[in-house]
Amino acid sequence: MKLAGTRHIVRLVLALVAVAVAVLAVSGCSMLKDASKSDTAKAKVGDCINVIAGSATDSKTAPIDCGDQKAVYKVAAVYDQKTDCKEEQTSYEETLNGGTTAFLCLTPNFKEGACYNESQNTGYKFVDCAAPEASFKVTKRIDGVADEFQCDAGTAVGFRVVPDPKTTFCLGSPKS
Template identity: 30%
Template sequence: MRTKVWALALLTAVATGCADDTAAQAGPGDCMVSRSEGNKTLSDDFRIVDCGAPEAAYQVAMRLDSSTTHCGTNTYGYATSSQRRGSGWRLCLSLNAKVGDCFHQEVGFPTGRAGKVACGPSATYRVTKVIEGIDSQDACGPDAVTPVRNDLSRPLVLAYPKPPHTICTDGI
């Protein structure tokens, strides 16, 4: 009888996606979506989705062994397992973007939430170029700037060292 109960519980968890869609299970290459709005960075605020899903705004670039270790640049968003000093883990998140995608950005980089949206009034910026294999601050032209908290209307260059790629945007 106990075996049947455990089997039913496991089957239910798998069928509802509870067993494998949490940020705790995420690793490099997995795509994520934010469950909420604002600048929350705890893992409960994210879930794993298929990278081709329209809402898949982030891709995990790195998984670090401490929730207080920094991702290296202010281009990465992040999700942490804990706010306690040194415990847990941190996911470093790059945008999961292709040319033509539009995003609504709340607050700014790196703690603000980005979500894929239809291009239009709710969009903060549109992706104009994605360059795989390099992370270059100069790849998007002389007018592009690195993300500055709360000024996302200018052309941006998002240079990610791991894995190396650069995303260029323009304000909408």
């Protein structure tokens, strides 16, 4: 004995199962793509990054609280493919099997009183001021202003200016 409408119920159940499988397939692929990314590559705009070990091809980095002294960079932009970052930004690219999985544009997030190592190949890294690799010390950080003339010409040995968000870093010798 057949009940009236069972064919419609079976079709409805099969349709719901098909939709559920499709949703799982799409979200599963997205989850697998994100699973292959490092914690740094999963960072969002406004997050901060610590450079543990700099390298031109295989840097060791980790997300960190922006208030931490080791928060060397702040994420300014996030892309899925290689993109030109602004002049004052540092690029971070993560690849897997020859393809870009994440591309971040990073802006300096130096702390006043902290010392950093600067390398043309690997960017900036937080270091102890007594360390021989210390390149400079941030003697003054001025938020909301992008003007190197805010640095004292008598004591500053350099500066870094970030136009967005406007920030001026006055630099001195790490030994001072």
